[in-house]
Amino acid sequence: DGVVYTELRRPCRTMILVNPHSGRGQALQLFTGHIQAMLTEASVSYTLVITEHQNHARELVRNADLSQWDALVIMSGDGLLFEVINGLMEREDWQQAIQTPLGILPGGSGNALAASIHNYSQLPPAWNEELLLSCGFMLCKGLVGSLDLVSVHLASRQRLFSFLxxxxxxxxxxxxxxxxxxxxxxxxxxxxxxxxxxxxxxxxxxxxxxxxxxxxxxxxxxxxxxxxxxxxxxxxxxxxxxPNVSPKKSSLTNCIGMNINQNSITNSSNVITNMSPQTQSNNMTTSLVDSLLPSLDxxxxxxxxxxxxxxxxxxxxxxxxxxxxxxxxxxxxxxxxxxxxxxxxxxxxxxxxxxxxxxxxxxxxxxxxxxxxxxxxxxxxxxxxxxxxxxxxxxxxxxxxxxxxxxxxxxxxxxxxxx
Ligand code: ADP
Ligand code: MG
Known part of the structure; x- marks a missing residue:
């Protein structure tokens, strides 16, 4: 159907982040009861990380050695994936970090992305444990596609990345x-x-x-x-x-061109490189530019x-x-x-x-x-x-x-x- 997938390497090393308070507070039991055996059988090795507080996952992912992991998976609602994505985008090496395959196992009360990926694979609707099993099966299959992110700007100049x-x-x-x-x-x-x-x-x-x-x-x-x-x-x-935004620059053709480049070229046109005098020699900090957005004022x-x-x-x-x-x-x-x-x-x-x-x-x-x-x-x-x-x-x-x-x-x- 035109969707391009890559495959996770085998055996695959996965970090599974569980929010024990998500949903009805049973995410961990759901994991051990329904997912654990399935992963073992599919040679998906995993390290379970139980989050202890809000933003724990975000901090962990921001500082993790990502060369150790083939995938980051969350077992929770959508809120925990929001933390993981923002943690990845806060890293200096965000361009590589955000390429880490992300997975979701529905363990929360708001499982929108889990329901969506189930739907994208054209299966009849599923809920609760059935949805969990379906997502667990996808994790075992290990096909990886692309996910759009939306860059969000708030009045305080804070910037967030959103997937939902x-x-x-x-x-x-x-x-x-x-x-x-x-x-x-x-x-x-x-x-x-x-x-x-x-x-x-x-x-x-x-x-x-x-x-x-x-x-x-x-x-x-x-x-x-x-x-x-x-x-x-x-x-x-x-x-x-x-005056300084030419209509041509933000035209549709231009943004499609830009987006195609974005996936294949590391330092594409919508990435700005800031080199401060102190870091010029060895360390470049880059940030993703939102070329479609003027400043909020x-x-x-x-x-x-x-x-x-x-x-x-x-x-x-x-x-x-x-x-x-x-x-x-x-x-x-x-x-x-x-x-x-x-x-x-x-x-x-x-x-x-x-x-x-x-x-x-x-x-x-x-x-x-x-x-x-x-x-x-x-x-x-x-x-x-x-x-x-x-x-x-x-x-x-x-x-x-x-x-x-x-x-x-x-x-x-x-x-x-x-x-
Ligand atoms: P739910 O779908 O049940 O709301 P979420 O995954 O969205 O589940 O998590 C709800 C909130 O809990 C999110 O804001 C998340 O950042 C936060 N959170 C994650 N781990 C913990 C934890 N260990 N204790 C408390 N809150 C947490
Ligand atoms: Mg939530």
């Missing part, structure tokens, strides 16, 4: 509020959804994005950033051309689309097929499709209509509901500027600082055990 989602409003609130029901497992999201529906609220903010395919004409719903007669209410939102480029609406129930950028084991949010998504799938729901949607959307999402049929409040766009970059004083933003299900946030996709940056 960026959420604001309803979805972020449900994710965080439902953590107190973690002991019930994946059904916590349905419970959280019902509770949040009862206190449904509207969130004010400004949203803009770079469409994956530049639309030839402004649509009715969205007005192109430079439209002179824009009826957009967000007049204070930066929306003209930045600058206006968005003219080829971006600025959303007219400012009243939202939710904004969700997702780059995998599943948001949770039973939320099939993007039926067409692939781990390395190079896309951010941007959904937003505008204010005015009724409670029953919103509930219908989430129930339909179990079968991936929410887009067929033809709900006029639901908008879906494929994008490469986006910016969100909340106006509402209070709210929650999550990245990969983890709360981040509330405020302006922007992101761009880097196709195929990481390696993922799947297929």
């Amino acid at each position: 989602s960026l959420a604001w409003g309803f979805v972020a609130d449900v994710d965080i509020e439902s953590e107190k029901y973690r002991h019930v497992g994946a059904i916590r999201f349905l419970m959280g959804t019902l509770v949040r529906l009862a206190s449904l609220r509207v969130y004010q903010g400004r949203l803009a994005y770079l469409p994956a395919k530049e639309a030839p004409k402004p649509s009715k719903k969205n007005v192109k950033a430079t439209h002179p007669t824009s009826t957009s209410r967000c007049s204070s939102f930066p929306c003209h051309l930045i 600058q206006q968005v480029p003219e080829n971006w689309t600025v959303v007219n609406e400012e009243d939202f129930v939710l904004v969700l950028a997702i780059y995998q097929s599943h948001l949770a084991e039973d939320l099939w949010t993007v039926p067409g998504a692939m781990a390395d499709d190079g896309l951010i799938h941007l959904f937003y729901v505008t204010a005015g949607i009724s409670r029953p209509a919103l509930l219908r959307l989430f129930l339909a999402m179990e079968k991936g049929s929410h887009l067929a509901c033809s709900c006029p409040h639901l908008v879906y766009e494929k994008v490469r970059a986006l910016r969100l500027e909340p106006i509402s004083q209070q709210g929650m933003i999550t990245v990969d299900g983890e709360v981040v600082e509330y405020g302006p946030i922007q992101a761009q996709v880097h196709p195929g940056m990481a390696k993922l055990i799947c297929g």
Whole structure:
């Protein structure tokens, strides 16, 4: 199906990181009960590391001797993989480090990536132990594909790497509020959804994005950033051309070219090399450049689309097929499709209509509901500027600082055990 895989070497040396508190607190028992024997039989040797606190995995991976490991695998929810990816990207040798094959065994309550890789291998849906066995089997097979990462910038200039989602409003609130029901497992999201529906609220903010395919004409719903007669209410939102960003530089062809290079050429055009006088001779520090993003205090480029609406129930950028084991949010998504799938729901949607959307999402049929409040766009970059004083933003299900946030996709940056 066009997906290119490599294979893990045999025998394969794996570090398996387990968060003993994830999900119902049974990750370790699930590992010994269902996975251990399977790995032994497949000659996958492993070292089990039980995390002791939040960011333990992140610190470990940041300092690990990666030449010792053929794969880093997490047995937890998506939160632990978020730690591992950010730990890898914080290293000086991030360009090599992020090539380490990553694996996931669902042991949490939010197992979105596990459900997604199961889905990518075109198997019928699976939950709980069945999903765990499927992911364990993939680890034994040892096929490695590519995984898109999304670079996220926060107002405090902090930068994060995300493999799953960026959420604001309803979805972020449900994710965080439902953590107190973690002991019930994946059904916590349905419970959280019902509770949040009862206190449904509207969130004010400004949203803009770079469409994956530049639309030839402004649509009715969205007005192109430079439209002179824009009826957009967000007049204070930066929306003209930045003089020093030429439209050619950020054109689609250019970014596709860049992305192809990125995988094959070590020091590709979107990698900056900073050489400080002290380190010039032997040590070069490099950082990944987000060529699609102006700085947060600058206006968005003219080829971006600025959303007219400012009243939202939710904004969700997702780059995998599943948001949770039973939320099939993007039926067409692939781990390395190079896309951010941007959904937003505008204010005015009724409670029953919103509930219908989430129930339909179990079968991936929410887009067929033809709900006029639901908008879906494929994008490469986006910016969100909340106006509402209070709210929650999550990245990969983890709360981040509330405020302006922007992101761009880097196709195929990481390696993922799947297929
Ligand atoms: P779940 O799907 O159940 O939420 P996650 O893997 O997302 O499971 O983990 C939940 C949170 O716990 C994440 O923020 C993660 O960073 C954090 N974490 C990881 N290891 C530990 C630990 N040993 N103790 C407490 N928190 C941890
Ligand atoms: Mg989580």
